[in-house]
Amino acid sequence: MKKSQDEILNETGMKAYSWMHQVQDTAHWLHRSYDTYPFYVENSLGICLIRQDGTVDSFYESEEFKKDANTYYEMYQAGLIDPDVLNRDHQKKYDDAKFGAMLPSQTFDPATGVTMQQNGVEGAEVKWVEAFGDDVPDMIYTYVQNLNAISATSEDPESGLKFLNWLYASEENHDLFHYGIEGTHYTKTGDHRIEQVKGDDANPLYSMDTWMTGYLPYMAYASDVPDDHIDYMTYKSDNYVISPAAGFIFDSSNVTSELTNLQTEIISSIYPIKVGMVSYEDNIDAAIEKLKAAGLDKYLEEYRTQFQAYLDANPDVLEIAKGTTEG
Secondary structure, eight states: HHHHHOOOOOOOHHOEEEEEEEEOOOHHHHHHHHHOOOOOEEETTOOOOEEETTTTGGGSSHHHHHHHHHHHHHHHTTTOOOOOTTTTTTTTTHHHHTTTTTOOOOOOHHHHHHHHHOOOOOOOOOOOOTTTTSSEEEEEEEOOOSOOOTTTSSSHHHHHHHHHHOOOOOOOHHHHHHHBBBBEEEEETTTTTEEEOOOOSSSSOOOOOOHHOTTTOOOOTTSSHHHHHHHHHHHOOOOOOOOOTOOOOOOEEEEEEEEHHHHHHIIIIIHHHTHHHHHHHHHHHHHHHHHHHHHHHHHHHHHHHHHHHHHHHHHHHHHHHHSSOOO
């Protein structure tokens, strides 16, 4: 990555960095290299590490987090992480990537290569690769990725359900909502391929991002999007394990104040360690002490209680999680 960074700086005059998709995200790509893998770290605050036997550990107190932090500290010291990573505008990394200023990351997909070509980076390609070997199983940690929900306090939940039922009832409905009117806002150019009609500002006349509400079997792709991108979006693993937490959703209502305090403390004390700005060894003890003062142990106790109840109600979950599944 250091050599790539030097080449990109020479060609574009821009400093390229390696990114997490969002700072809150966990370095799951690194976990594939650890002897204790497979395991999953929940991705909202990264507090809970769920092992395949159903054990829930405190991630920030684990050896796995220590390894993550030390790797990112090495990367930060080498200049591969933006020195202002915690404050830099989220959109800036995408803006830089349009012109080729990007390093291997969890953020970019093959369609980014097309955007780079459109901005003058001749022959640009972005490839999706499995880190640390094809023999390492993929982790299925959720049965949904982005999802939409109706608030429990909604005054009219039925209308929300009616809309979602309509949206996914047919590909025609799905396309109307996401791409607009065929012949006016887009034209079909092939099987699940479209060309959007653009206005004077070079933006589509109508578009609703599919990452928010798209349904993969219905989704369409621009004519110039490479097949690699569709393979990336519709990837089906033949070597995977299923986390016992895949179907579990935590209800934080019993630890609302602890959650609020932990959110604040994780941002201020853990994030600098996580992204490599400061060393793990010099800062982790103080950070954990602050997390415990914020309610870490009570939060973990509530999570473990609910998760155990989920496992008790679904006895097949741990059996499914025991080994690698083929197919």
